[in-house]
Amino acid sequence: MTMDWFEWQDVAAQAWDFHDIDSIASPLYLAASQKLDELEGKFEQEAVARRRGAKTEDEHQMAHDDEDWEAALHLRRKQAIGALALNLLEESLKQRLIRAKGYFDKTHPGRGPYKKKGGWPNSLKAEYEHRFRIDFNHSPVPFSRIEELALARNAGIHMDTHDYVNEVQSPRFVNDDGEFSVDASNYESAVKDVKDFTRWVISELKNVKA
Numbered sequence: 001m002t003m004d005w006f007e008w009q010d011v012a013a014q015a016w017d018f019h020d021i022d023s024i025a026s027p028l029y030l031a032a033s034q035k036l037d038e039l040e041g042k043f044e045q046e047a048v049a050r051r052r053g054a055k056t057e058d059e060h061q062m063a064h065d066d067e068d069w070e071a072a073l074h075l076r077r078k079q080a081i082g083a084l085a086l087n088l089l090e091e092s093l094k095q096r097l098i099r100a101k102g103y104f105d106k107t108h109p110g111r112g113p114y115k116k117k118g119g120w121p122n123s124l125k126a127e128y129e130h131r132f133r134i135d136f137n138h139s140p141v142p143f144s145r146i147e148e149l150a151l152a153r154n155a156g157i158h159m160d161t162h163d164y165v166n167e168v169q170s171p172r173f174v175n176d177d178g179e180f181s182v183d184a185s186n187y188e189s190a191v192k193d194v195k196d197f198t199r200w201v202i203s204e205l206k207n208v209k210a
Contacts, residue, residue: 018195020092029085029187033078040074075179082173082182083156086190090153093146093194097124100205101131108132108208121147134204141197148172149190156180 047067054060101110101124108131116122125136125143136143148164152173155164161180165171172189175181 018092018198021089021191021194025085025088025092026187026191028088029081029182030184032081033184036074036077036081040070043070043074075181078182079156079159079180082180082187083153085182085187086149086153086156086173089187089190089194090149093149093198094120094124096198097128097201100202101128104131104205104208118147119150121150128201132205132208134201134208136201139197139200141193141200144168145190145193146197149193152180156182 047070050066051060054062110127110131112127114123114127114130116126121136121143128134128136136146148168148171151164151167152171155161155173159180161171161174161178164180165174165178172186173180173182
């Protein structure tokens with residue numbers, strides 16, 4: 001026995017309707033990043049003018065100190081926006097996977113708890129494999145990238161990259177100095193991972209039978 005048509009349409013819609021990402025998370029991240037870049041550009045122009053206008057060594061030093069302070073502030077602001085973006089992205093994926101499996105609670109009840117080391121991605125991985133014989137390792141999106149999203153989100157929220165850089169071989173969300181960093185490229189890459197992984201899971205659930 002499989003789900004009835006109406007139930008399946010509700011599940012399948014989750015694989016194509018990413019309104020929370022497309023209408024909230026992505027526009028919020030991109031708009032905020034653009035605004036910060038504009039502010040940084042304005043400050044750089046002002047900094048050039050201050051350096052040119054400096055007449056003493058003290059004035060040159062003050063201009064230099066201001067630039068260092070502003071650069072550090074800009075990075076922290078970008079990190080905060082990036083952390084929020086990854087948090088929204090992670091939550092979108094997590095809630096879709098939780099909601100989708102809920103449609104099978106009667107036909108394929110869980111026998112948890114499925115808590116595993118590695119946080120919610122590995123807990124859901126264990127549950128999907130046990131209940132539906134769906135192995136996340138067979139996804140066209142490497143499961144390691146889903147794990148990385150959760151680790152990177154934690155690194156950004158807690159401002160601590162230690163676990164992230166030690167557990168991920170080639171972390172995407174760090175800059176050359178090893179600091180947490182989200183840019184348009186790695187963010188869009190993560191968005192694609194979430195969408196492709198969700199669609200694959202839903203397509204696999206379509207084949208689940210009682």
